[in-house]
Amino acid sequence: MDIELGPEDLAFREDVRSFFAENAHKAGEDYNVWRLDWFKKARDKGGWDVPKWSAEFGGPGWTPTQHYIWEQETAQATLPWDMPFGIGMIAPIIMAHGNEEQQERFLPDIRGRKVNWCQGYSEPGAGSDLAALKTKAVLSDDGTYYTVNGTKIWTTMAQIADWIFCLTRTDDSGIKQEGITFLLFPMKQEGIEVKPIITLGGAHSVNMVHFTDVKVPVENRIGAEGKGWTYAKGLLQHERTGLAGISRSIVALENLKKQASTVKRGNGSLMDEPTFRAKVAELEIDLMASEFTELRSLASASAGSAPGPESSILKLKGTEIQQRIAKLTVEAGGIYSAAWGKPVGHKFAKGGMGGYLASRAFTIYGGASEVQKDVIAKNVLGLKRSSK
Amino acid sequence: MNFDFSQEQQMLQDSVSRFIQDNYDLESRIKSAGSKFGFSQDHWQTMAELGWLGLPFDEADGGFGGTQIDTMLLMEQFGKGLVLEPLLASVILGGGALKRGASTELKAEILPGLIDGSRQLTLAYAEEQAHFDLHDVTTTARSDGDGFVINGHKSMVLHAATADQIVISTRTSGGQIDEKGISLFLIDADADGVKRDNFPTVDGLRASEVTLQDVTVGKDRLIGELDGGFAILNDVASDAILALSAEAVGAMEVLYKDTVDYTQQREQFDHPLADFQVLQHRMVEMFMEYEQCKSLLYRATMEAAQGSSAAQRSVHALKHLVGKAGIFIAENAVQLHGGMGMTEELRIGHYFKRMIVIDAQFGNADYHLGKFAA
Ligand SMILES: Cc1cc2nc3c(=O)[nH]c(=O)nc-3n(C[C@H](O)[C@H](O)[C@H](O)COP(=O)(O)OP(=O)(O)OC[C@H]3O[C@@H](n4cnc5c(N)ncnc54)[C@H](O)[C@@H]3O)c2cc1C
Numbered sequence: 001m002d003i004e005l006g007p008e009d010l011a012f013r014e015d016v017r018s019f020f021a022e023n024a025h026k027a028g029e030d031y032n033v034w035r036l037d038w039f040k041k042a043r044d045k046g047g048w049d050v051p052k053w054s055a056e057f058g059g060p061g062w063t064p065t066q067h068y069i070w071e072q073e074t075a076q077a078t079l080p081w082d083m084p085f086g087i088g089m090i091a092p093i094i095m096a097h098g099n100e101e102q103q104e105r106f107l108p109d110i111r112g113r114k115v116n117w118c119q120g121y122s123e124p125g126a127g128s129d130l131a132a133l134k135t136k137a138v139l140s141d142d143g144t145y146y147t148v149n150g151t152k153i154w155t156t157m158a159q160i161a162d163w164i165f166c167l168t169r170t171d172d173s174g175i176k177q178e179g180i181t182f183l184l185f186p187m188k189q190e191g192i193e194v195k196p197i198i199t200l201g202g203a204h205s206v207n208m209v210h211f212t213d214v215k216v217p218v219e220n221r222i223g224a225e226g227k228g229w230t231y232a233k234g235l236l237q238h239e240r241t242g243l244a245g246i247s248r249s250i251v252a253l254e255n256l257k258k259q260a261s262t263v264k265r266g267n268g269s270l271m272d273e274p275t276f277r278a279k280v281a282e283l284e285i286d287l288m289a290s291e292f293t294e295l296r297s298l299a300s301a302s303a304g305s306a307p308g309p310e311s312s313i314l315k316l317k318g319t320e321i322q323q324r325i326a327k328l329t330v331e332a333g334g335i336y337s338a339a340w341g342k343p344v345g346h347k348f349a350k351g352g353m354g355g356y357l358a359s360r361a362f363t364i365y366g367g368a369s370e371v372q373k374d375v376i377a378k379n380v381l382g383l384k385r386s387s388k
Numbered sequence: 389m390n391f392d393f394s395q396e397q398q399m400l401q402d403s404v405s406r407f408i409q410d411n412y413d414l415e416s417r418i419k420s421a422g423s424k425f426g427f428s429q430d431h432w433q434t435m436a437e438l439g440w441l442g443l444p445f446d447e448a449d450g451g452f453g454g455t456q457i458d459t460m461l462l463m464e465q466f467g468k469g470l471v472l473e474p475l476l477a478s479v480i481l482g483g484g485a486l487k488r489g490a491s492t493e494l495k496a497e498i499l500p501g502l503i504d505g506s507r508q509l510t511l512a513y514a515e516e517q518a519h520f521d522l523h524d525v526t527t528t529a530r531s532d533g534d535g536f537v538i539n540g541h542k543s544m545v546l547h548a549a550t551a552d553q554i555v556i557s558t559r560t561s562g563g564q565i566d567e568k569g570i571s572l573f574l575i576d577a578d579a580d581g582v583k584r585d586n587f588p589t590v591d592g593l594r595a596s597e598v599t600l601q602d603v604t605v606g607k608d609r610l611i612g613e614l615d616g617g618f619a620i621l622n623d624v625a626s627d628a629i630l631a632l633s634a635e636a637v638g639a640m641e642v643l644y645k646d647t648v649d650y651t652q653q654r655e656q657f658d659h660p661l662a663d664f665q666v667l668q669h670r671m672v673e674m675f676m677e678y679e680q681c682k683s684l685l686y687r688a689t690m691e692a693a694q695g696s697s698a699a700q701r702s703v704h705a706l707k708h709l710v711g712k713a714g715i716f717i718a719e720n721a722v723q724l725h726g727g728m729g730m731t732e733e734l735r736i737g738h739y740f741k742r743m744i745v746i747d748a749q750f751g752n753a754d755y756h757l758g759k760f761a762a
Pocket residue numbers: 118119120121122126127128129153154155156157206361364365366367368369370371374654656657661664666667723724725726727728730
């Protein structure tokens with residue numbers, strides 16, 4: 001065991017830092033031009049535009065330590081906007097379970113940030129119990145296309161997505177995990193209706209999506225019919241490890257400390273108030289531990305072994321920490337955090353409330369916390385489900 | 389010892405409860421909140437006609453001579469409907485200061501209109517540098533001939549846009565954080581030199597930043613003694629905390645009960661969610677926190693109504709618990725509703741937002757824990 005970074009890792013960190021510094025967005029620069037250019041330059045660095053992709057598909061093939069360094073540095077820098085659904089979610093599925101033709105067809109546009117994807121899993125009756133999904137796909141008599149009917153809900157960014165990856169039911173005769181088929185299809189076509197759902201902060205990011213006789217060619221099916229559940233489960237794993245956000249939380253907590261020390265209390269600041277200070281300290285301690293939980297998880301992954309038990313707690317711990325930081329930010333803003341749509345009082349108070357409200361969803365999506373704990377109880381601790 | 393409400397109090401509770409049931413479904417509330425003033429003028433008139441705007445004032449002043457207990461009954465019901473009308477701002481805050489400190493003449497001039505709903509008041513006390521300290525005041529009132537000239541900036545003034553008059557805390561002597569040297573004045577909201585910058589708050593209410601530049605005010609508009617406004621301000625804040633806590637307790641009841649209902653209806657894994665033990669226990673915890681808040685609310689309110697010396701400490705305890713428990717209940721109500729809890733479609737989310745604002749008003753849970761422990 002050795003906690004120090006070796007000379008090669010230090011050199012890598014320098015390389016990453018200078019890349020971020022050299023390619024930072026400059027005032028006045030057209031955002032979209034900069035964004036695409038950034039990804040192009042990152043690609044030229046040897047797959048830095050797709051850090052998590054394997055070397056086989058053009059990724060950088062980093063060591064766990066390099067991934068960790070990247071995470072740390074990206075948390076400090078401002079990277080171009082990127083939707084997680086393409087690069088982080090559907091691409092790994094296509095690599096693992098798509099055929100060569102599909103890989104050639106979809107991966108370049110995903111990598112080029114040319115196509116926005118959305119995730120069509122949840123349904124009104126299938127949230128935590130995802131396998132209960134009912135959206136029906138019926139294969140045509142000649143076996144060339146599916147006809148899809150049904151309703152998806154909570155589909156993030158469906159209103160701007162070009163494509164959807166979608167779980168559909170092709171057979172309901174067996175157990176519910178069987179008979180689920182994984183389909184890809186364009187969003188902008190007849191028979192697809194996207195209805196906005198407004199969430200607590202007044203934002204529109206999630207939607208209800210209705211499918212009426214949507215035709216999907218069989219070439220757009222990933223893997224075998226009826227095996228979609230297995231592929232999706234692998235994807236959920238990807239989603240979850242990405243949601244812990246430990247490095248980002250470390251940076252967020254540092255920011256919060258700075259902000260809180262601008263809130264005057266007596267001769268000192270809010271940071272000198274014992275209760276507030278203790279909450280910050282507790283977060284810092286949890287983050288110190290979580291950072292190493294993440295490292296342990298990375299190390300076991302790189303040793304080629306299955307993710308160890310430590311990785312199962314990352315999403316739970318990470319999201320809980322993000323929520324605590326968001327809440328503490330609201331507390332630091334005092335009454336000014338309540339102002340809505342207008343910056344009032346402490347500069348940081350604006351946005352604090354919106355961030356806090358949004359943070360409540362972190363323990364709901366990507367596997368609600370209660371259900372995640374059930375999974376750990378069963379799979380890691382080997383406990384049987386109670387009769388309840 | 390007696391926890392029974394009088395017949396009159398029960399009637400009050402029933403009539404407020406009926407009003408909420410008849411008028412405060414979520415859709416109507418959202419419509420009202422989005423209207424020009426952010427609340428319903430009709431409801432405001434109804435509240436005046438039912439006598440609610442005169443509840444805490446002496447009979448001699450045209451009020452009903454009620455105590456904090458009566459206000460508690462009213463506000464608890466208000467909390468169940470998330471009422472938007474500015475009763476807290478006008479009656480408890482603005483009116484509360486007048487009740488305690490205004491001259492007979494000033495009361496006679498202002499209170500009848502306040503009670504019949506034709507006149508609306510509010511209180512401007514918060515300043516950016518003060519965090520939650522009422523005694524941290526930099527807005528100045530300088531003696532000038534027969535009156536005073538006020539300069540400064542007040543923050544997050546509740547419903548100032550629709551207020552006719554504002555009670556304002558100013559510094560007339562002493563240092564920035566001295567309790568002595570604070571004086572309260574009643575100023576016209578549209579007086580020369582008063583600028584109101586209005587905006588909504590996240591819970592659907594309204595507030596304003598108020599800038600005061602050379603605002604002149606007669607000395608007949610002084611509320612209480614010169615330099616002696618802090619005691620009044622502090623008592624008004626205590627009453628406001630009691631009222632807000634009662635509102636919060638009403639809102640907590642809706643949050644936990646809605647969650648109990650929802651989890652019995654929503655099925656996942658071929659079971660109602662309420663079958664899962666971990667959710668049952670969570671809801672029991674929500675219920676326990678609600679009951680504890682209610683107990684402490686009764687305790688603090690009864691002590692305040694009796695003028696007990698223990699009241700101040702109980703008010704700190706109450707605001708701490710209500711902030712902490714209210715947010716616990718609200719966050720878990722959202723969590724147990726899953727994605728639905730995150731939408732504006734169900735009322736859960738609206739109660740959640742009100743709860744987080746209540747915690748931030750008049751000092752949050754940490755602030756009052758500090759005061760209690762001091
Ligand atoms: C902001 C946001 C964005 C989203 N984006 C997407 C998206 O892009 N694509 C997509 O497909 N989905 C998306 N989702 C949906 C998300 O995955 C679901 O909300 C989640 O799976 C929970 O399902 P549900 O909302 O139906 O809650 P439910 O499953 O009804 O759960 C409600 C509550 O019950 C608990 N519960 C459920 N089952 C059990 C059990 N067995 N034991 C104990 N407790 C239990 C849950 O933990 C939760 O607290 C999004 C959701 C949100 C809020």
